[in-house]
Amino acid sequence: MKKLQCSAAAKICAVLVLLAAAFGAGVFGVRALISSVSITRSSWQDSSRFYSAIDERCQNLVEGIEMSQTLEELEKQIAEGTANPLAYADAEALREEKARMEERFSRQNTWFRFRLLTDDGQTLLGTNLKDDEAISRTVKEMHYFSFELWEGGAYGNGHYYDPETAGLNPDAEAAPLKLVLEYGVPEKVDDSIQDEFSQIWRLWDMDRASFDQYLTGFLNLGALTLLALFWLLWTAGHKAGAEGTVTTWQERIWFDLYAVAMIAAVVLLSACTIWAAEQLYWGRSYAVRGEDFDTFFNLGIMGAGALFAVGVGCGTLLLRTLAVRLKAHCLARTTLLCRVVTWMVRTIHDFVRLLPFTWKIVLGFGAYVIVTFFLIMGGVYNGAFMFMYLCLQLALLIFLSWWAYGYYRLRQGTKTIAGGDLEYQIDTRRMPYDLRLQAEDLNNISAGLSAAVDEKMKSERFKAELITNVSHDLKTPLTSIINYVNLLKSTQQTDPKAIEYIEVLDRKSQRLKKLTEDLVEASKASTGVLSVTREKIGMSQLIDQATAEWEEKLSDRRLTLVTTLPEGETWVYADGRHLWRVIDNLLSNCAKYAMEGTRIYLDLERGKGQVALSVKNISRDPLNVPAERLMERFVRGEESRSTEGSGLGLSIARSLTELQGGAFDLAVDGDLFKAIVTLPQAN
């Protein structure tokens, strides 16, 4: 099947068959068209060919009558001797002419029958009927022609003379001679007398007999043409050895231009064919017998058939390229109109899309107002405008609902993403353009956020692991150092220097231990690796517990703790253990750096949803660094590092406070050192 579809030979055959069949169909068609007149009329006399022939006869007859009148007058003048000298010759010529006319209108030579009467119908002036023949019975249809015969001419009144009123003509006396011609042709004629009527009849008879034949021929060949056409359409675009649809140069022409040209050609050729058929029809009627008209007629028919075939060929080309374009799915692409419309629509669409949103609203609203205005104005007089107005409102409602629904979806999606589901993707199908842009951006953000969160989680895990490992790696050797220093201490040392050195080792290893612990804690707190469980914590209770822990150590250093607490319990949201570490660090700071014999003030204040705990002490050494620097790691109030403490305490305290959602502030005023921990109050 595929092979057959691709076969070039089959295609050429089909083209030839198509053209031949179209030519044949054209020939038969034109013939059928010519002969169709004989089928559609009930009688052969009911045809324009016949009418024109019989009219011509009538005219000829009237001319003959005029001629015979002229001849009579001429003869009378000759007889009277008043004629001019040349009248004899004229008369002779007229006599010859009259004889020829009589010959032409004699019964033996024509099927034309006539009676010439005076207009009162009384006097018969001439006829070619037999005596016993009544004209009304002889001819198929009687025609009348009434005319006035004046000296020098005849004036016809028309074909339809009414014999009933003819005698009542009031001007009967004024007119010199009023005549009526009754004429017609018998229904049955044959070839025994050969004149134009017998010819018309014969052709009609012939047409009538052969019409069916022509029609059958036309239909059969037409069917064959269609078959060949379908074959060509089916095989169009297929070529041996080529995949898919093969296009030719024809497909590169804009389809609409091609179609217009081809349709024009087809219409023109069809018109030509029909015109040719008509010409042939008339030509055959008027052809003088004996001339070689048949050859011309047949050639004419062939020519018309060829025109028809060319027309079919043009139509086939058009249909073929249409088929190929449809198969190659390039019809819209290769249609100029389509391209132009598409381009315009796209340009307008893009333009509207790229308009700023505000402009869209302003322009859209403006257009709506104008259209509404005209519709309402029109609606006053015309119900259709009112209906259109209602339709516009409905369309507006649908548009707004669409927008609102899109917005609703966008809102839901945003809520979901804001709720923490970063994987969520908003469905942007069938969303208004502007909302879709928004939704797509949001989707991108959520995807980016999701990636960032993943990245952060990974780095957090990495940090936590690193801290754990480092702390392990530091603590293991430190454990050995502390243990062996302890063992060394328990041995008997005779050298007092050795005892002193061991003391140093012991002190420093303890300090190293503290430093390590603080370091791990500081990095944990500042990287946020620590887990925070916030709950309702009683600040007064916590301060009690903390002071109980520190009271003795502080009084050892001759420091007095002055605590001011508000009435009743003060609740905050915090992680108890972390908050304890904050206060522990602050009090430990006091124990280390406060001047001996001074007081430490611990004040708790409530207000505006916040709880502030302040710790104030007098520094032993001058605080030669600003408050901000104090919170940095490894910074201590005095520059020397001889004293205990890692310099991490305040940094840890700040990190832990911030982890719990609080704020940690330091203030230095001379030797007064003040730390304020602010936490959200719990109800």
Added chain:
Amino acid sequence: MYTILICDDDRDIVSALDIYLTSEGYQTVKAYDGREAIRAAETHEVHLILMDIMMPELDGIRATARLREGSNVPIILLTAKSEDTDKILGLNIGADDYITKPFNPLEVIARVKSQLRRYTALGGAEKGPGLITAGPIAMDDGAKVVTVDGEPISLTPIEYNILKLLLSHPGQVFSSTQIYEQVWNDPAYGSENTVAVHIRHLREKIEINPAEPRYLKVVWGLGYKIEKGA
């Protein structure tokens, strides 16, 4: 004469612990990873195990789980990890106590002694009508005697009453105010600080390391409690 299995991948720590424990009169068996520890526990009659968590081959947590399948010998975890989750995991898996590195050798010995006393002696201690216990702490209310790991400790009457209140409601958190009102039978007017100080003293008497209490715990910002089931 008790045998103690010491297991750590750091040989210096193992020998240091060996010296301390031997000088305290214990026999020791050494192991340097989890697998060796399990093997040693099978071949020797071991009364207590000191086990590091971070070790090659088989870590301390897994080894503990493995040992717990067939033995209830006390296990003390030595951990450099100060993560709370590690401690909780270790205790849940069957360890009896833990010590964080870098440790004080005296604390190690104290904990070893405590665990051994509990493991050997406490099993047969009869539970009289007035006896309240929580972990190593036992309070005989009739005799007004409190023992930790069978060693009597001396408490002031207030300390005794506070401990009694907490012991009779293990796991429950008492705020300073509640404790004051219950023990002193007086409404508290800013005298809670007293309670905190008493409890600190109490903790120093009961706990081996008061800074890291195992039994009498401070719930920061809320109050105090005796650990349930300790």
